[in-house]
C-alpha cells in the first residue's frame with residue numbers, strides 16, 4: 001500500500017499539510033496480518049481467503065433474536081434451501097439531501113466470507129430457544145456458511161439513490177435471511193457518516209484540509225474507528241484517531257490542547273533552553289527563550305503592530321516555547337487559551353520568528369473558540385504584517401486551523417462571511433451525524449424460488465419492488481447521470497442510443513423516454529461462494545476514496561446542493577412497472593363495504 005504521510009491531500013493543500021504534526025501511516029497488512037484497509041485479491045478460492053470483519057464483535061451472533069427463530073421455523077418447514085433474493089436498500093436520502101454515499105460493503109463481504117456459528121455460539125443459541133426445539137437444528141446450524149450465497153452490489157464509495165438496492169443477496173433462504181441485521185448494521189452508519197463527510201467536503205471546498213477529530217465524541221469505539229474510516233472515504237484528509245491511522249493507513253494529524261497551554265505557569269519551567277540550528281551545522285542557540293523574548297520586544301516596536309497588542313500572557317508563551325523546543329520542525333499552537341489577538345497570535349509569531357532565525361519553518365495556529373471568521377481574517381493580516389516587517393517569506397501563508405462545534409451550516413456561514421481558514425477540525429457533528437442519527441436501510445425479500453414477492457404498505461414509499469433485478473445508470477448528453485433504471489433480471493440490457501421508457505415505480509403519470517449516451521451497469525459480483533464465478537476484488541480504502549470523489553464530481557450540481565436539491569430520478573422499466581402493479585393487485589385483498 002502506498003500512503004505517504006501527506007499523500008492523499010488535495011490540490012494546494014499538499015504543501016500546507018507537509019509541515020503539520022504527522023505520524024506516518026504504516027502498511028496495515030504488516031500490522032495485523034489482515035488487510036484492514038481492504039485490497040483483498042478478488043480471486044475466488046481458498047488461496048486468497050477474505051479476512052474477517054475489522055471489528056471482532058462482528059460475528060454470526062451479532063444479530064437479532066428473530067433471525068434465529070425464523071431460521072428454526074424455516075428449517076422446520078423444510079424451506080431452508082429455498083432460493084431467496086433479498087435487496088438491501090434505503091428509502092430516503094439522509095440530511096435532507098438527494099444523494100447517499102454507499103459504504104460498508106467490504107465489511108459485509110468479509111462477514112459473509114467468514115460466516116459460521118462456532119460450537120459455543122450454537123450452545124448459547126440452544127439456551128435461548130425453547131427447550132422443545134429439535135437437536136438436529138443445532139447440528140444443522142453448525143454447518144451453515146455462505147458457500148452457496150452470491151452477493152452483487154454497487155461499488156463501495158458510489159453515489160446512490162433511494163429504492164435502488166445497494167446490495168443484492170441471493171442464496172438459501174435461511175442463510176440469506178441470517179445476514180440481514182449484520183449487513184444493515186455494517187451499511188447504515190458507514191453510509192450515513194460517509195455521506196456526512198462528503199457533505200462537509202462539498203461546503204468546505206475542495207482545497208481545504210478537513211481533519212476528522214471525532215473519536216472522543218463518537219458513539220463508542222466502533223463509532224470512532226469506523227467513523228474515521230468512512231469520513232476518510234467521504235473526502236476528509238486525515239484523522240486524529242491513531243488506531244484508524246494504523247489500521248487503515250489514513251494520514252494522522254494533530255495539534256495540542258488547552259491543557260498543554262494552561263499547564264505552564266512561567267519560563268522557569270523551561271529548564272533545557274538550547275536549540276540546534278536547522279542548517280546541518282553544529283551551531284546551537286543557547287537560550288531559545290531569550291531569542292523569543294527578543295523577537296517579542298522587536299514586534300512591540302513595530303508601529304503597525306502597536307494597535308494589536310501590548311503585553312502578552314507569559315505562561316502561554318512558556319507553553320509555546322516548550323512545544324517549539326519539542327517539535328521545532330512542526331510548530332503549531334492553539335492560540336485561544338487567554339486572548340487570541342492580544343496574546344495567542346503575537347506569542348506564536350515571536351516563537352515562529354525565533355524558529356525561523358534557526359532555520360525552521362513553523363506550521364501555523366489553531367483557533368478553537370470565538371468568531372472564527374473574524375479571528376482568521378485578523379490572524380492572516382497579522383501574519384502578513386510580520387512577513388513584511390521581518391522579511392520572512394511565506395509567513396503570511398501559514399496554516400490557520402479552526403475547530404469548535406463546526407458543522408455544514410457553520411462552514412456555509414463562514415464562506416458567506418469570508419474567512420482565512422485553511423483547515424477545519426471537525427468532531428461531534430461529523431462523527432455522531434448530529435443532524436440525522438440513522439440511515440434507514442432495509443433488507444427485503446424480493447423473490448423466492450423464482451417467484452417475485454412484494455411487501456405492501458399504506459405508505460407507498462415502503463412498498464417493495466419485487467423480482468430479482470438488474471440496475472443501470474443512464475447518462476445523457478452533458479455526461480451527467482439522468483436516471484437510475486431497475487429492470488427484471490431476464491429483461492434485455494438497455495443500450496446506448498436506444499429509446500428506453502423509464503417509469504416512476506408507483507406514480508402512473510411520471511414517465512419519460514430516455515435515449516442514453518452511455519449505460520452503466522451498477523452491479524458487480526463481490527461474493528460468489530463456491531460457485532466458481534469470478535468475483536470483484538475489494539479495493540483498498542484509498543481507491544474507494546478516489547472513486548467516491550470521482551462519483552461526487554460527476555453528479556449534476558442541482559442534485560448536490562444543500563438547500564432544496566433537485567431529486568434524482570429512479571425508475572423501472574415498463575415491463576417491471578406492469579409486473580409490480582399486477583402483483584400488487586393480486587396480493588392486496590379486495591375490501592368489502594357494508
Ligand SMILES: Nc1ncnc2c1ncn2[C@@H]1O[C@H](COP(=O)(O)OP(=O)(O)OP(=O)(O)O)[C@@H](O)[C@H]1O
Pocket residue numbers: 368369370371372373374403404405406407410413414417
Ligand atoms: N463567524 C462565524 N459564523 C458562524 N458561526 C460561527 C462563527 N464563528 C464561530 N462559529 C460557531 O459558533 C459556535 C460558537 O459556540 P460557543 O459560543 O459555544 O463557543 P465559544 O464561546 O466561541 O467557545 P468555547 O468553546 O470556548 O465556549 C460554534 O459552533 C462555532 O463553530
Ligand SMILES: O=P(O)(O)OC[C@H]1O[C@H](OP(=O)(O)OP(=O)(O)O)[C@H](O)[C@@H]1O
Pocket residue numbers: 213216217257368403404405406425426427428429
Ligand atoms: O468541537 P468538535 O467539532 O467536537 O471538535 C473537536 C473538539 O474537541 C476538542 O475540544 P474538547 O472536547 O477537548 O473541549 P472543548 O470543546 O470544550 O474545547 C477540540 O478543541 C475541539 O473543540
Ligand SMILES: O=C(O)c1cccnc1
Pocket residue numbers: 213214240253254255256257366403425427
Ligand atoms: O489535534 C487536535 O487539535 C484535536 C484532536 C482531537 C480533538 N480536538 C483537537
Ligand SMILES: [Mg+2]
Pocket residue numbers: 368403404405
Ligand atoms: Mg469546543
